[in-house]
Amino acid sequence: MRILNSYTETGKWWRGSFHNHTTNSDGWFPLETVYKMYGGYDFLGISDHDKITKHEGKREIPTVFDAIEVSSRQTHMLLVSPPLALLDGYSNEFTIANYQRLTDMTIDNGGFAVLVHPNRFFSNYWTLDGMMKMERYIGVEVYNGDGNPEYDIAFDKWDALLSAGRRVWGFGNDDSHVYGQEKRAWNMVQAEANTNEAITEAIKNGNFYVSTGYGFDAIRTEGDTIVVDLRSNALLDKMYKYVTFFGKDGEVLQETTGRISQASYVCRGDEGYVRIAAYLEGGYAAFSQPLFVEDGD
Ligand SMILES: [Zn+2]
Ligand SMILES: [Zn+2]
Structure with a gap:
């Protein structure tokens, strides 16, 4: 058995989000205010609808990303670090061909594409069929902070893609437009440095997880066992945790609960993948990327 674990135990954890709006599209706040709303973040992407908003003016966030949300009436797609030439004849x-072309241009520019809020059935959503036809995108927004629990959570579609053999990562973003949507969901990225290059590299490698407030210190393997070190300190260790290991088709492989700081799962070999959801009492959560389990030697 081989377990492919995207988490290294090197570098630091950096917090940030790639999908947020300003008054340059339908956000309520100008860029300057959005920077302030995200004070304390290590990196931030601004992704206005069909526009690449230029980063300018005073900010304290060390690393910022150019982005665009391709916003047809049917589906939305986030492109991080697109080339400016994307806007020529934009x-x-x-159509799959057009979205694929935009994705390919962004990847060629060193960036990446994420299919966002795929379950937003009242407006812009992805069918599984459409998601299967698209290629080369790096991931799916599994947690969108817009504020509709029925529509902004998409672990079902992620499990469906993973179970069909697609190796895509899960993202968490606020998609902030209005007051109160900031800092609901973000990505914790493990990288040696907080630079565009290092963060992008770590994202591409899957060395990050989604958080709504809780976290992992490390996710590692010991032989056939996946060991999850939950974020731990004297106060957190006294609190109750709910840790679930999910496999192919969203099967619950194991649940571990208690006032714990670690949980582990022994792989059988036929799981396909294992991903971990950890909840702290009170509701704060962390969602890992899948570890791929390959049967045989
Ligand atoms: Zn959208
Ligand atoms: Zn958006």
Whole structure:
């Protein structure tokens, strides 16, 4: 058995989000205010609808990303670090060919593409069929902080893609437009440095997890066992935790609960993948990337 674990135990954890709006599209706040709303973040992407908002003016966030949310009436797609040339002859028309072309241009520019809020059935959503037809995107927004629990959570579609053999990462972003949507969901990225290059590299490698307030110190393997070191300190260690290990088709492989700081799961070999959701009492959560389990030697 081989377990492919995207988490290294090197570098530091950096906090940030890639999908947020300003008054340059339908956000309520100008860029300057959005920077302030995200004070304390290590990195931030601004992704206005069909526009690349230029980062300018005073800010305390050390690392910022150019981004765009391709926003057809059917589906939305986040492109991080797109080339400016993307805007030449730009169209948000939803065809797989057009979305794929925009994705490919962004990857060629060193960036990445994420299919966002795939379950937002009242407006812009992805069908599984559409997600299967798209290629080369790095991940799916599994937690969108817009504020509709029924529509902004998409672990089902992620499990469906993973179970079909697609190796895509899960993202958490606020998609902040209005007051109160900031700092609901973010990504914790493990990288040697907080630079665009190092953060992007870590994202591409899957060396990050989604957080709504709780976290992992490390996710590692010991032989056939996946060991999850939950974020731990004297206060957190007294609190109750709910840790679930999910496998192919969203099967619950194991649940471990208690006033714990560690949980582990012994792989059988046929799981396909194992991903971990950890909740702290009170509701704060952390969601890992999948570890791929390959049967045989
Ligand atoms: Zn959107
Ligand atoms: Zn958005």
